[in-house]
Amino acid sequence: MITLEASSKTPIYEQIIEGVKALVMMGKMHPHEQLPSVRRLARELGINPNTVQKAYARLRGENLIYSVAGKGDFVADNASRIRDMKRDEIREMFIAATRAARDAGMWTDEIFQLVDEAYSSR
Amino acid sequence: MITLEASSKTPIYEQIIEGVKALVMMGKMHPHEQLPSVRRLARELGINPNTVQKAYARLRGENLIYSVAGKGDFVADNASRIRDMKRDEIREMFIAATRAARDAGMWTDEIFQLVDEAYSSR
DNA sequence: GGATTGTATTATGACATATCATACACTACT
DNA sequence: AGTAGTGTATGATATGTCATAATACAATCC
Numbered sequence: 001m002i003t004l005e006a007s008s009k010t011p012i013y014e015q016i017i018e019g020v021k022a023l024v025m026m027g028k029m030h031p032h033e034q035l036p037s038v039r040r041l042a043r044e045l046g047i048n049p050n051t052v053q054k055a056y057a058r059l060r061g062e063n064l065i066y067s068v069a070g071k072g073d074f075v076a077d078n079a080s081r082i083r084d085m086k087r088d089e090i091r092e093m094f095i096a097a098t099r100a101a102r103d104a105g106m107w108t109d110e111i112f113q114l115v116d117e118a119y120s121s122r
Numbered sequence: 123m124i125t126l127e128a129s130s131k132t133p134i135y136e137q138i139i140e141g142v143k144a145l146v147m148m149g150k151m152h153p154h155e156q157l158p159s160v161r162r163l164a165r166e167l168g169i170n171p172n173t174v175q176k177a178y179a180r181l182r183g184e185n186l187i188y189s190v191a192g193k194g195d196f197v198a199d200n201a202s203r204i205r206d207m208k209r210d211e212i213r214e215m216f217i218a219a220t221r222a223a224r225d226a227g228m229w230t231d232e233i234f235q236l237v238d239e240a241y242s243s244r
Numbered sequence: 245g246g247a248t249t250g251t252a253t254t255a256t257g258a259c260a261t262a263t264c265a266t267a268c269a270c271t272a273c274t
Numbered sequence: 275a276g277t278a279g280t281g282t283a284t285g286a287t288a289t290g291t292c293a294t295a296a297t298a299c300a301a302t303c304c
Contacts, residue, residue: 192302
């Protein structure tokens with residue numbers, strides 16, 4: 001369910017983190033559901049297990065997943081936080097973009113039109 | 123006229139590039155105007171000349187400045203492109219943010235409100 | 245000729261990313 | 275008990291980027 005973009009310059013482990021977050025956010029994974037094992041996901045993605053391990057460790061650090069030795073990793077109960085976290089991130093993206101746009105002399109009209117186009121484009 | 127943010131995680135040489143672009147875009151520097159010399163700017167910013175050299179080399183690669191051995195670096199004639207380039211960058215920022223927002227289940231109404239706030243803040 | 249300019253090269257260090265190879269402890273299943 | 279699969283931890287190695295440092299060379303200006 002998680003895919004990688006080799007051409008991307010964002011680190012693999014970060015792409016995995018975003019992938020898991022996206023799956024939970026889109027309702028394709030639910031609390032207490034088991035994630036693919038470190039070795040299995042590594043095999044599927046054709047990468048090193050340590051890279052997956054790093055991604056899972058980060059997710060665990062954010063309390064978005066929990067680990068049970070000998071069993072596996074599972075989506076955390078409070079994973080609903082992801083939605084709010086993601087919204088905060090998006091909020092920051094718009095703030096940064098809007099500031100840059102204002103500094104470049106763009107008006108909100110242009111921005112709204114731009115957003116409209118992007119929103120309805122596939 | 124160019125300042126650095128030590129806390130920033132964007133590379134110094136990139137901050138210099140953005141700084142020069144901003145000066146030209148804000149009309150504080152004009153075509154054929156001389157830039158501070160590699161060594162002088164390095165001294166002023168308290169950094170290594172090679173770092174400034176790298177920034178200037180990149181700007182030259184984009185044809186935004188031109189160099190004359192023994193004289194110095196100057197803002198290119200076609201530097202007006204910077205404005206369009208910057209607008210394209212900003213456009214990409216909004217496209218990325220809008221896509222992320224849509225995937226997160228946000229509506230254009232929320233986005234517009236967000237942009238409005240950010241635009242009129244400070 | 246001396247000072248300043250841009251340009252080029254090599255070396256070094258720090259850091260992040262990613263791989264590879266192990267090792268250990270726990271769990272599940274036969 | 276044994277085997278396989280799980281997470282976790284730890285080193286070693288390689289690569290790339292960023293930044294510094296130290297030179298060297300050619301062109302320009304006064």
